[in-house]
Amino acid sequence: MSGWKDEKLGNLVRFRAGTGFPKHLQGAMAGELPFAKVSDMNRSGNEITLGDAENYISYEQAKSLKAYIHRPGAIAFAKIGVALTSNRRRRIVRPLVLDNNMMSAEPLEEKLDPKFSYFLLSTIDFNEVSAGSALPYLTISGLSDIDVFLPPLAEQREIAAILGALDDKIEVNRKTAATLEAMARALYRSWFVDFDPVWAKLEGRAPTHMDPAIAALFPDSFGDDGLPEGWEWLDLAEFYDVLETGKRPKGGIQDTPEGVPSIGAESIKNIGVFDYAKTKRIPRDFFETMRKGRLSDGDILVYKDGGKPGELRPAVTYVSEGFPFEEACINEHVFRVRLSSELGQHFGFLALSSKSCMDQMRELATGVAQPGLNQSAMNALSFVRPDRPEILISFNALVKPLLDGCNVKANESRTLATLRDSLLPRLMSGELRVGEAREQIEEVA
Template sequence: MSGSLFPIVAVEDIAASDPGAIAIGPFGSAMKADLYTEAGVPVVRGNNIGPGRSLQGGFVFVSEVTADRLKRSILQPADIFFPHRGAIGEVGFVTQDHATPLLMSSSLMRLRVDRMKADPEYVFWFFKSLNGRKELLRYSSTVGTPGIGQPLSSLRAMRVPMPPLHEQREIAAILGALDDKIEVNRKASATLEEMARALYRSWFVDFDPVWAKLEGRQPAHMDAATAALFPDSFDDDGLPVGWESAPYLDFVEIVSGGTPKTSTYEYWGGDIPWYSVVDAPAPGQVFVHQTEKNISPLGFENSAVKLVPRGTTIISARGTVGKIAMAGCDMVFNQSCYGLRGKREQTDAFVYFATERGVEQLQSMAHGSVFATITRKTFEGLELAGPPISLMNAYEAVSSVWLDRIHALGLESRTIATLRDTILPRLMSGELRVGEARELVEEVA
């Protein structure tokens, strides 16, 4: 860990003295998949670790009885945890405000630090840094399933730069302020997405305005001009008068993806974002602003990729099937995805939520199981309640404002994350002093 201006200590020297301060999750035989329940105590796995302190979705659960039996593996606030197999190199943190007990999976190990020696958030942020990740991977093996050999011995031996405790707290506070702003943006985006989804369902699935007018009520949260676009009765087919059940493809054009030849170096590393399912945004965030891989203009010209504009819905069709995202800028995508463009102009939000509804219908037809693939024929089997274009335009006028705000919040969070990731290693090495970092943070957080 060359270049650090701070003393370097081993993890075992900053661990708390209580039993289980350095511990591994339950043995696999004690945490079998048949113990999972629909609700209960969340089990934290590697896929729940997010880019900051907040955990992300996809939890599995066990009963409180099972959790009590495995109580030595319950995580406490300020615990730091690491995958020792699978997603090695990642690190998670239990925030002080986390109200729900969390149980470590069998693939995790835990560190609980002595707060008189080290600040837990500082240690977490160190392991989020490039040097911290290198320290984790120093003990890893990629033979078979990636893992850390002798997990607890390895964790005890890992090295951490240790500035004075007051400086650790200041560093953690600076990085935490940036992370908090990203979290505020994430929650705001999720709220806005849910508002757009709820409006789609109200208008085009549950027909709430039609029911209101049928019962002699004024449709809620709607001006008179918009309310006048809805009929006040239903046809025999259960749809609002004047609406017809229409094929999904009457509203949507399908665009196929592609992949430039991976062995041709010149096709890659350009400035054209190339989307694959690994780039899918977190729940509630809608837009993908950047991709793990980019292609060059030469790769674009010599492959089947097609450029789609911002606002295009992209759905994964193979592998992890049914994940949807909206392009946050012009981009291309691989052949395991489809781009979905509205056949009428300015219907991006309608297409996105109609597609989400279509995925739910497919899952329902599969009786809750994962459907293996989506093809063009799959789309041919989907139908929508076809509203008049005037109502689609009215929906777009409202929801596009919310989606534009989500887009702006996503770009802001990307800028903040870039700043966080830039100052993180410099703070950890002592190259950037706390006062200088605070001035940078005050400009954005």
């Protein structure tokens, strides 16, 4: 391995600490600078890069806090508590501020290629240099003393290009899935919230972007209740075939590497989104005894309890195409929902995850310390149903390829991520050469 050499991490990067985030500055959802917390690494779109946050501040506010503004190309990570044990790294892609539970590493570009630095840091287990026992934390001196085996800059760029191409494809898949989901939600909103086809016919216009045969199914007037003539609000209780939770073995889930995945509330994010690092498994013999909570293709999953004290933060997802697993179950914190064939799972997912149903879930949640949804609350959820079943049949046919496509893209990304994670340590150690890695990627692609 010509030109590879041993280095100390502190000679390759400059570590920058985060900043305390006063409560009175929190809450702005837009602004000049994202103020990223550890939890923001879980936000959709922040799986690899970090460029968005739940909170924003202005440059003037950053100046008043004497906050360091972390630059694009730096690598962000958690520096204290349980979060650091996950070894998550995020490449910063826009100027931002990190809170004081995080820090960043800025590559010294004369020695370390910025893109390569992300992959290099991803192979290092920071747990090995953390201090503290009850509350682990990282120190700059401990990080700086880490030994790394470094290739020449030219080879760094080649390795980063190989691995970066896989990450780029994963990001393209994420954006494509987001577009597919947005299209499905826009169609749901147009038909069942804004009633665009009905308004068009009422005004003597042909509904836009709609087959004439489908347009003919919509009424051309509204009733006294403000709904399209003949349509009505109905409760979920009248239209589901399955509404159940799962369970876990007595004593909780133990480390069962060969068991069956058990999906909990922490994994219910959105369609096509699943954190495999948090996968928990139950013994197969216990799974075989489960009479409820075993997943099937097309299930809708609802996060039924939790959030923060006094506030339910509901979440809904839709599983299909073998995503996230070909075989899995849910625990007691998740509802599995199968609606009647009259409604269909695709309409059902979009209805249950609509703003209307989400607001209803928050209102119907019971409990203070840990608010949640019981079966009665789920039964009481209401949604608009058209009077012509053909409308729902047509709608489900249109959105099925969009929603299932989200999960197809997620499966592709999982395959790519698995390949990337297998190549990463071997490329970084010099065990695998760039040419061999390209051949392996071409076999998968």
